[in-house]
Amino acid sequence: MNLDSKFVWMNGALVPQEKAVVPFLTPALHYGTAVFEGMRAYNTSKGSAIFRLKEHITRLFASARIFGFLALPWTEEEVIEGSKAVVRENGFTECYVRPLLFAASGHMGLNLLGIVPGLGIAAWEWKGFVSPEAETAGLRANVSSFTRHHPNVMMTKSKLAGNYGNSVLARTESARLGFDEALMLDPTGLVAEGTGENLFAVRKGVLYTPHRATVLEGLTRDSVITIARDLGYEVREEALTRDQLYVADELFVCGTAAEVLGIRELDFRPIGTGVRGPVTTRLAEAFRRAATGQEPRYADWLDHCNK
């Protein structure tokens, strides 16, 4: 992964990347007290555009509010414009965009009172989130031995940096076991989500996805539900169990980085025919067309970065 870029937006202005640094005694570095977003800019016929930018920035501010960062000195509009400027001024056509709002200074206590927030927005060209083979054939996944957060322990609706220790535990274990991704169960044992993606199962042509109670309300999830319903599929948000996953015709995960990725094997059991299924393929293609501006009905999901 190449993280190079020319500029990072820091607290309201673009600065050269080498100047976008934080001191060692930054509270967020010690306690995970930061909230962030992950967005993607796609190349469209009208130049690069950030997919669902407004909703991502609304979720960033929601994450901040949930965690308890109050009275922030930036507006959503400023962060939206800053995100577009980062893509534009770095000259990227397709890239990943990362706003991060963090406990920058004030004190090193476990208390947000008196903390001074900082906000940076970086972008990098994130190519090949998975190998081309995994993209077309599907991933091999395991159900993690680690449980997803209880929502009254870590606030699963907030993209809090500290929450991601849980995902890192699961993803690292999964990689060491030789899998591509881990799926996580919630504290009651029901299926929750992937380490950085939401999950769907397809059975007899109907799409099932866990309800929103314990998972992040993914914007790709929301886009996939809209696209699937527009294509005539029935989509049900309901509780899913681990064994229901084993007997699904198709499984896929979706998220900003992953887009729509089939799961061909779970816990050594082939899913469906053991390759990415037709519904997943259709939705993955429709999602990409929407994200790259080739579907006029979803044009308002794109925010163009040109001035």
Ligand code: PMP
């Ligand atoms: N769940 C988790 C835990 C995530 O980190 C992400 C990535 N943001 C998602 C789901 C998918 O969300 P989105 O589609 O908005 O990227």
